[in-house]
Amino acid sequence: MHEYSIAWQIMKKVFEECEFHGFKKVKKLNLRVGEMTMLDPEQLKFALQSISQGTIAEKMKITIKVVPLRIKCGEGHEVPLGKMQPSLTSNTSIPCPICGKPTKMSPLQECVIEEMDAE
Numbered sequence: 001m002h003e004y005s006i007a008w009q010i011m012k013k014v015f016e017e018c019e020f021h022g023f024k025k026v027k028k029l030n031l032r033v034g035e036m037t038m039l040d041p042e043q044l045k046f047a048l049q050s051i052s053q054g055t056i057a058e059k060m061k062i063t064i065k066v067v068p069l070r071i072k073c074g075e076g077h078e079v080p081l082g083k084m085q086p087s088l089t090s091n092t093s094i095p096c097p098i099c100g101k102p103t104k105m106s107p108l109q110e111c112v113i114e115e116m117d118a119e
């Protein structure tokens with residue numbers, strides 16, 4: 001399951017961070033997930049919870065925010081991509097819907113830790 005491998009990567013970062021700072025308990029974890037990643041936030045949350053069972057992150061509160069992907073052209077127009085191109089990959093270029101110039105997509109970030117609260 002895709003969510004599980006992402007969850008493992010996230011938890012690995014969380015534990016590394018805790019070890020580095022000497023944290024003993026993770027209280028809160030806020031994640032940001034790109035809209036086009038096809039990740040199911042509920043399944044991801046479930047995967048994170050099951051991985052953190054019996055660890056210092058066991059009781060953390062998980063918040064997952066889904067962010068829309070945006071495209072930006074050379075003229076500075078920034079447009080949310082929405083659901084119109086579900087099969088796009090990060091190296092596809094589509095013309096700006098406002099001026100027709102080539103656009104760049106904002107980085108296709110699958111899942112990043114936005115905030116973590118630990119002590």
Ligand SMILES: [Zn+2]
Nearest residue numbers: 073077096099
């Ligand atoms: Zn434009």
